[in-house]
Amino acid sequence: MVGGMSSRIEVLYRVRSDAKSIASRAKGIAVEQSVEMPVEPIDDPFVLDEILGRVEDIADIGNGLFDVRIGLASITTGFEAGQLLNMIIGNTSMQDDVTLVDASFPEEFVVAFHGPNHGLAGLRARVKASGPLTCSALKPQGSPTAVLAKLAGRIAAGGIDYLKDDHGLADQFYSPFAERVPACADAVAAAAARTGIPTRYLPSLNGNLDSLRKQIALCRFCGLDMVLIAPLIAGLAQFQTLVRENPDIAFMTHPTMSGAARVMPSFLLGKLLRLLGSDATVFANYGGRFGYTPEECRRLAGFALQDWPGVKPCVPVPAGGMLLERIPEMLDFFGKDVMLLIGGSLLSMREQITEETARYVEAARAFRPR
Amino acid sequence: MVGGMSSRIEVLYRVRSDAKSIASRAKGIAVEQSVEMPVEPIDDPFVLDEILGRVEDIADIGNGLFDVRIGLASITTGFEAGQLLNMIIGNTSMQDDVTLVDASFPEEFVVAFHGPNHGLAGLRARVKASGPLTCSALKPQGSPTAVLAKLAGRIAAGGIDYLKDDHGLADQFYSPFAERVPACADAVAAAAARTGIPTRYLPSLNGNLDSLRKQIALCRFCGLDMVLIAPLIAGLAQFQTLVRENPDIAFMTHPTMSGAARVMPSFLLGKLLRLLGSDATVFANYGGRFGYTPEECRRLAGFALQDWPGVKPCVPVPAGGMLLERIPEMLDFFGKDVMLLIGGSLLSMREQITEETARYVEAARAFRPR
Numbered sequence: 148m149v150g151g152m153s154s155r156i157e158v159l160y161r162v163r164s165d166a167k168s169i170a171s172r173a174k175g176i177a178v179e180q181s182v183e184m185p186v187e188p189i190d191d192p193f194v195l196d197e198i199l200g201r202v203e204d205i206a207d208i209g210n211g212l213f214d215v216r217i218g219l220a221s222i223t224t225g226f227e228a229g230q231l232l233n234m235i236i237g238n239t240s241m242q243d244d245v246t247l248v249d250a251s252f253p254e255e256f257v258v259a260f261h262g263p264n265h266g267l268a269g270l271r272a273r274v275k276a277s278g279p280l281t282c283s284a285l286k287p288q289g290s291p292t293a294v295l296a297k298l299a300g301r302i303a304a305g306g307i308d309y310l311k312d313d314h315g316l317a318d319q320f321y322s323p324f325a326e327r328v329p330a331c332a333d334a335v336a337a338a339a340a341r342t343g344i345p346t347r348y349l350p351s352l353n354g355n356l357d358s359l360r361k362q363i364a365l366c367r368f369c370g371l372d373m374v375l376i377a378p379l380i381a382g383l384a385q386f387q388t389l390v391r392e393n394p395d396i397a398f399m400t401h402p403t404m405s406g407a408a409r410v411m412p413s414f415l416l417g418k419l420l421r422l423l424g425s426d427a428t429v430f431a432n433y434g435g436r437f438g439y440t441p442e443e444c445r446r447l448a449g450f451a452l453q454d455w456p457g458v459k460p461c462v463p464v465p466a467g468g469m470l471l472e473r474i475p476e477m478l479d480f481f482g483k484d485v486m487l488l489i490g491g492s493l494l495s496m497r498e499q500i501t502e503e504t505a506r507y508v509e510a511a512r513a514f515r516p517r
Numbered sequence: 518m519v520g521g522m523s524s525r526i527e528v529l530y531r532v533r534s535d536a537k538s539i540a541s542r543a544k545g546i547a548v549e550q551s552v553e554m555p556v557e558p559i560d561d562p563f564v565l566d567e568i569l570g571r572v573e574d575i576a577d578i579g580n581g582l583f584d585v586r587i588g589l590a591s592i593t594t595g596f597e598a599g600q601l602l603n604m605i606i607g608n609t610s611m612q613d614d615v616t617l618v619d620a621s622f623p624e625e626f627v628v629a630f631h632g633p634n635h636g637l638a639g640l641r642a643r644v645k646a647s648g649p650l651t652c653s654a655l656k657p658q659g660s661p662t663a664v665l666a667k668l669a670g671r672i673a674a675g676g677i678d679y680l681k682d683d684h685g686l687a688d689q690f691y692s693p694f695a696e697r698v699p700a701c702a703d704a705v706a707a708a709a710a711r712t713g714i715p716t717r718y719l720p721s722l723n724g725n726l727d728s729l730r731k732q733i734a735l736c737r738f739c740g741l742d743m744v745l746i747a748p749l750i751a752g753l754a755q756f757q758t759l760v761r762e763n764p765d766i767a768f769m770t771h772p773t774m775s776g777a778a779r780v781m782p783s784f785l786l787g788k789l790l791r792l793l794g795s796d797a798t799v800f801a802n803y804g805g806r807f808g809y810t811p812e813e814c815r816r817l818a819g820f821a822l823q824d825w826p827g828v829k830p831c832v833p834v835p836a837g838g839m840l841l842e843r844i845p846e847m848l849d850f851f852g853k854d855v856m857l858l859i860g861g862s863l864l865s866m867r868e869q870i871t872e873e874t875a876r877y878v879e880a881a882r883a884f885r886p887r
Contacts, residue, residue, distance in 0.1 A: 181657075181685070182658065183656060183685055188866075191659065194659035198658060198659030222690065223658060224689075225688045227723065229723060229750045230723055232750055232774060233723075233750055237747070237773035238684075238773050240775065240776045241807050242807055287553070287564055288551075288553075289561065289567065289569075290561060313554075314553075314603065314608075315551070315553055315604070317600040318600075320595075321592070353595075353597065353599060354754055355599075355758045356725055356755065377607070380599045380603055380754075381752050382754075384723075384725040385755070387725075388725045404602060404603065406776050436612075437611050438612060438614075492555070494555070495557060
């Protein structure tokens with residue numbers, strides 16, 4: 148790469164500006180996300196030609212908004228996940244007139260990051276499914292391990308495909324990770340042996356990289372092959388390290404701390420986390436507790452699934468206040484390449500939770516694309 | 518704690534709402550940031566009394582905004598840095614009607630996290646200073662190691678207190694960490710020997726926890742005792758781990774990826790990073806490239822410095838497009854308990870950089886509080 152023109156990430160930012168300021172504002176972003184200093188004193192041709200961000204295009208999309216395409220040198224990322232985030236949005240995340248909408252990654256990023264180890268096909272194969280996948284969440288935190296394990300067994304008895312820890316379950320004294328995970332894994336395995344459906348239980352990983360590694364080792368010891376992680380809290384570098392170190396484990400990603408407004412969820416959760424190895428990406432569905440639009444959800448699912456040479460599809464997992472009644476609508480909307488995640492509304496059924504889960508699973512399995 | 522009423526973090530959220538919806542919206546946040554499921558099916562008194570978030574107060578502050586105080590159970594954090602962030606703002610970061618303004622931490626958090634190991638007094642002692650501290654940044658990325666080292670030496674020759682890597686300097690092939698850090702450390706040490714001012718050079722750490730640890734070991738080997746880290750990219754758990762493992766090293770924190778709008782910078786950069794161990798917190802000064810107001814900057818500096826039993830003061834480091842001409846105004850505004858950070862505008866002086874640095878240092882040292 149040295150000597151020739153190296154590749155660039157093409158980043159699309161949406162910028163609120165007036166027409167007379169947009170050219171200099173766009174230049175400002177290109178500088179902020181590359182050399183981060185005045186350009187005038189720079190005299191090294193390598194820095195000017197290869198490192199300095201380049202405004203490729205500015206399009207007025209109306210309503211005081213502009214779509215600005217900036218080429219950022221791939222080599223500035225060092226092909227490291229945290230630094231990648233730093234370069235495409237880091238400092239600019241502090242400016243409220245800019246949203247990162249999308250980015251196109253040159254092939255070197257596929258070589259460096261690989262994407263999911265399992266993806267949609269792998270997650271279907273694990274549970275011998277061919278259509279939409281089903282998932283629920285173990286809650287509430289504060290419950291003792293025995294209660295959570297019993298609940299896990301009862302949900303699994305309904306034949307669900309995947310059951311994840313609530314992302315609030317960490318390593319608290321009322322259900323420590325090392326106690327909760329074996330207990331819930333056993334309860335789910337026992338139920339799966341009865342139903343014949345190989346339901347998977349996904350513990351929520353937390354803490355620093357040492358802790359994350361120890362937790363994965365415990366998961367593997369308990370016979371588990373999939374986990375939940377929150378990359379925006381763990382740090383993308385930790386997430387990416389775990390994906391690389393554990394090719395046999397599938398990773399579901401949780402969107403907590405993904406923020407609102409500065410980075411479009413479609414890009415962050417649908418494309419970037421897929422590149423870094425998410426097998427299944429949880430996001431806030433439209434019409435739930437969070438404000439994502441149907442268009443943004445469709446775009447996110449599209450990013451997660453679209454053809455990307457060398458990168459397996461990642462399963463879109465719409466969630467956040469979903470009700471069983473919405474299953475037909477959601478499946479019509481997302482199609483069969485999806486994992487539904489319904490948590491709270493199942494838990495509301497209390498003593499009927501196994502039957503309610505079975506009803507949920509049946510509704511998903513009955514789906515026929517229109 | 519079990520059995521009695523356990524302590525709560527009092528979190529202040531600013532919520533955009535209408536008067537008739539605010540009570541249920543506040544309740545919604547309290548639920549989202551604790552049990553994250555419908556409350557009705559929960560029957561465990563421990564969960565209801567000790568875990569469920571509690572709306573403590575709602576105040577109409579006008580213009581369709583409400584200040585909502587919510588008590589979140591301390592024990593849900595497991596006293597782990599990443600989970601702490603998850604509990605106070607995680608999912609709510611995805612909702613654009615809420616901003617986290619502030620939080621009060623019970624004493625257990627001081628016991629768990631300690632705050633800075635060195636802080637303001639420690640950073641002054643290192644460079645034998647009593648007034649405002651001076652800092653600059655080594656840029657631009659893309660420069661080869663030899664150029665950066667020479668530049669570092671020339672800035673240090675001007676008698677500056679602290680010189681940090683640009684936060685874009687990571688581990689790229691054009692100036693690999695393991696090559697850049699010893700070279701710049703040597704150049705700065707040589708200049709310091711001549712000036713008699715013990716200028717400190719701060720490398721920017723990056724990568725996963727393994728990489729961060731190796732980099733700190735190299736820094737220590739090079740005789741360095743302070744580093745720069747971006748906690749929102751590294752992950753708070755990694756940052757906190759390094760602070761705990763390296764009590765002899767001081768940490769300057771960089772605000773990249775701290776976002777805009779969902780968490781007030783005063784809280785995130787001034788209070789939370791201080792609690793987790795930041796000795797010096799970089800933030801975007803008012804009147805620079807970023808949109809922070811003077812009030813928010815004053816509040817941030819106030820949080821960083823205010824009396825907090827058991828937690829040392831953290832040095833506020835206003836930055837982002839600062840000019841030498843603003844030094845008197847900045848010192849009048851922030852007082853002497855500050856570290857100025859002027860990067861790009863010094864670098865613009867090219868061949869006169871040593872003299873310009875000396876002028877900068879002199880202007881800071883000449884400060885007498887009004």
